Amino acid sequence: MTIKRLLAFFILMISCNLYFSQNVTIKDDKVLLDGKQILKAEKINLAQYSFFSMKNDDEVLLYKYMDNETPSYVSDDYFILNFLTEKVKIESTDLGKVSNFMNSKKGMEKIIKWLLKERVLNQDGELNPDRLSVFKEKYDENITARTLR
Template sequence: MKKLFLTITLLISSISFLNAQEVEIKDDKVLLDGTPILKYEKINVSQHSFYSLETDDEILLFKWHNNETNQYSEDDYIILNFLTTKIKVESTSVEHVIAGIGMNSRKNMQKLVKWLLKEKVIDSKGNLNPEKVQTFYDKYNEDITERTSR
């Protein structure tokens, strides 16, 4: 019985490993399984842009917002501005972007792209799906700026 359980567990984990898509940022390009799907630009430590390969249009601007409290991270949030659909998502779901201890921009942005692929916001060719962008907005947007007084 133990051998059967172990065999099934190994089979399931190997199948999920085979289906995992490899996302890498290299030479200012986002690669999916080695194929370029987007152009990437790191503006600074907290801002990153993604561009269409075909049109060179900026399709996504990512911002990390520390809520003007540098020493306190509990109120930090992310802003995903889907420029071509004119949809802006403000979310405290930072765990979808943080790829470990510290702010390793490249790894964080790779994790962001994996999240967007998983949610089908972008497809395997780097195209935005407007319906899925709206679903993503409905699912994750928290209107942080609107409900925060300054």
Template sequence: MKKKTLLFLGAVLLSSFAVNAQEVEIVKDKILLDGKQFLKYEKINISNHSFFNMNDEEILNYRSFDNETPKYVDDDYYALNFINEKTKVESTDFSRIMAFMNSRKSCEKLIKWMLKDKVLNTDGTINPEKLEVFVQKYDEKVTERTMR
């Protein structure tokens, strides 16, 4: 009896991982979710990327800043601008999005993060309620506390 229960719990646990694992891939100007396009992508330059819904409306802009100190990385930060919601999130924690020096992989990690926190819906729309929670959790208001 104990063995069957353990096997059943293990199967349930493994199936929950498979259900939650979503494959995000950027191919040229398309963002694919489990092989199906749900967003459009534009790399403006190495530090500026835009994401569009399928109606060509920009929904998110990612931009990284070196704070005018290119050789000193401890003051670097990034901003996520949610265009239609007029909301900006600034953070110094690159651990959630950085994939070494590969900007495409970094953007894939960013989209996975947005999906995981349910800020981004699988139909390519922003969830305003989840965005509020996201801002509370991650916004460090970097520019507000930086002297120029």
């Protein structure tokens, strides 16, 4: 009896999570949130993406994947989120937040969902500077400053 209740509760939690999640897709260089375009996207290469504002075409976010000059050793890899209009750079080794098995478009969709969840981006694709500073405090590891070259 308790297994049935536990299973029903689990299914309910999954369905609620799917129901309240936002649908972010990148299609034809457009970032769509529930079908509405909020940003423009440009794939530079496999390791770089740029996102542009809908209002004035400013580049608001540049994503870079860094292999730390050791392509065969992945334990030291990290990514950079460079919020250009706010002059804020975030470096993190938490690749689980962005990776999606070499499908860079799915990884970028994952980043946009993450930024929406953290309220760094609002529903119109605009940056929230206050939430960006909180986001930086939470996730920035400042890798470049502590790496000897």
